[in-house]
């Protein structure tokens with residue numbers, strides 16, 4: 359998808375387009391911002407612009423944008439272009455050092471088909487310390503005709519040495535109207551539905567889609583059951599038994615992930631409420647006021663300290679899911695933390 363078809367982020371896109379026209383694209387870039395707003399699409403559009411066979415040119419003949427239709431553009435859009443490899447986390451939720459090394463080896467050669475190799479590392483924060491260190495030398499002395507685009511919704515967890523090599527482009531959340539536009543255009547939503555879903559999406563298409571895929575009622579039931587199970591049981595084996603509640607949803611891996619994420623968001627809100635009760639704050643601020651009696655019964659097991667630690671663990675679990683970690687691994691890890 360070329361720059362001109364991307365929704366939102368106009369200032370950023372104009373910056374990248376002018377850099378491409380002037381052949382001034384830095385050899386390493388960090389696209390940072392909330393998940394689900396289109397960072398990876400922008401990275402791919404940059405790769406298309408740098409390799410398009412029929413580019414859109416300005417009056418002086420400089421390349422401003424890709425056509426979106428030539429062989430190179432179509433290969434890049436499908437992730438099939440040999441000069442535009444995409445590194446992303448696998449089922450383990452991490453980008454392995456072997457993946458990084460293999461990509462570095464390939465980057466030593468000239469581009470095979472295109473003009474510029476563009477290596478896209480999506481969820482770059484899913485690289486562990488050693489994998490990032492392995493990449494560092496390449497970022498310091500990038501091979502000619504290569505651009506490395508790191509994409510991350512948790513940019514501050516990257517090593518300082520990596521961050522300092524990559525100028526950062528900051529993505530903001532989309533406007534609700536922009537989220538709605540993408541839902542209609544790319545996901546077949548009716549206009550009215552799209553507007554309703556977009557209003558509760560925090561400016562993220564990804565979040566809007568995940569919320570729609572999940573069953574909110576079931577997510578709340580599961581979160582309540584998990585809280586009461588883990589309130590009493592400290593035996594790890596019994597806790598892992600409780601994890602089965604979380605990962606019980608059957609379906610495609612994507613829908614399991616969406617359902618678990620929905621459940622974790624409810625859990626997070628319940629834990630915040632338990633913290634409110636434990637700190638004897640005004641219960642009128644409870645997000646789940648209808649469950650006040652149930653929460654009050656659980657409160658003795660969830661003091662302020664435990665509920666805030668659990669809250670942080672749920673946050674980390676959600677981040678791991680966004681990086682594609684397997685739902686079962688995340689559920690097992692979480693029940694041992696809370």
Ligand SMILES: [Zn+2]
Pocket residue numbers: 409410411412413424425426427428429430431432
């Ligand atoms: Zn093209």
